[in-house]
Amino acid sequence: MPELPEVETVRRGLESVLVDARFDRVEQRRADLRFPFPERFPERLTGQRVISLGRRAKYLLAALESGEVLIMHLGMSGRFIIARAGANVKNPGEFLHRAGQQDRHDHVIFTMSNGATITYNDARRFGFMLLTAGNELQAHKLMRNLGVEPLSEDFSPDYLAARCGAKKTSLKAALLDQRIIAGLGNIYVCEALFRARLSPRREASSLALGSGAASMRARRLVPKIKSVLEDAIAAGGSTLKDFHAPEGELGYFQHSFAVYGREGLECARPGCGGVVKRIVQGGRSSFYCPRCQR
DNA sequence: AAGAACTCCTGTTGGC
DNA sequence: TGCCAACAGGAGTTCT
Structure with a gap:
């Protein structure tokens, strides 16, 4: 959840x-x-x-x-x-x-x-x-292999490109890997990829390709990951099924989803005209617009 | 040794 | 209405 x-x-x-x-x-x-x-x-x-x-x-x-x-x-x-x-x-x-x-x-x-x-x-x-x-605590089994906090300064395009550089797996799977980025889950990976116009199917290593240590794509993606998380925190999280804050307030970021749970609906990007698709990666749903996410 | 598949458990939803 | 399969925000463990 x-x-x-x-x-x-x-x-x-x-x-x-x-x-x-x-x-x-x-x-x-x-x-x-x-x-x-x-x-x-x-x-x-x-x-x-x-x-x-x-x-x-x-x-x-x-x-x-x-x-x-x-x-x-x-x-x-x-x-x-x-x-x-x-x-x-x-x-x-x-x-x-x-x-x-x-x-x-x-x-x-x-x-x-x-x-x-x-x-x-x-x-x-x-x-x-x-x-x-x-x-x-730091040496605890559950803590010691965690990657960077995505909202910290340490999470930079250079970091992401370096950690994805040799990965054969999909970009979606890499972003869900808690050893690389700690705290992202299925919804916010889908939403960040949409904002960055990157396909979840792209090979993770392709983030490191291009000019410079961090490619254009890594430079595009990192700020989108940060902004989607910041926006969601400001909204009190997302309420699906029954999430609510401890005193009963409902988060409302779910109203801002551009792709998550929107299979078959028109792409939210103005002028795109694509249709949101759902695919399964690693047994989990990925939602994206095949037209504007490449 | 990386990457994918499987696993835990219950509840909800959608199709027939 | 009932029944059943598919699916759900995670992640450690086990396989290939």
Whole structure:
């Protein structure tokens, strides 16, 4: 479900109820999600104050007073639901009608010292929560091979061209590879490629071809990746199926999709006149306009 | 050793 | 209406 913009939206929502608060109570309602929960998970959190809540790729990282870091990943369907102290009743939609109720997919419930209740719900259970020592975080198996943050200065045309230079795989697959760019997912890769007018079918190495260390194509693509992510974060992410920020707000970037989910519709580029096509790459849908994306 | 296929799990949707 | 297949925002593991 969530790609970088959605995870960042969740991070911002959780920050205000998590940081500086302590875990008063942790209810772990099953033994595992994608992975087993850590040993003595509730005990290791209870009483701990949260120092900060960060994000790396699609991971949320809560630094604890104990020195441990709580690593959380939402998988495809994971979400957090916040109920603040004094139960505000003005949240819309599903959030309202399920207030006070339990869902069979509510797997973890945090009760914080500020009175907030934070519920982790995940139907497909591809998400997970792990604990690791803060000083071992960088070397953690899940962290050590991650590529650059796409919104950082380090993500440049030179970097992208260098990392794609010898890749035989498709450009689509390369952009989804978290070892190259950390945090991109299927939607935003499709949208960035559309904005850059590049075909997802193009060989990744072709990004490095052309004049200079970074080709024209890499120079064109990198700013589009950044802008599509920035635009999506500004919109609070994309709401497909049921994504919403932790306090119930819906993201609205899905209204700005140019190609994702638009198979058979006319290309959004003025004057193009092409028709959006869906192909399958690596078992996942790619949407693009064969006419203007080359 | 890169790249593709398979896997986890549940829910929703579209076609008949 | 029901039934069934296809598909869904991820990514670690296993194969070739």
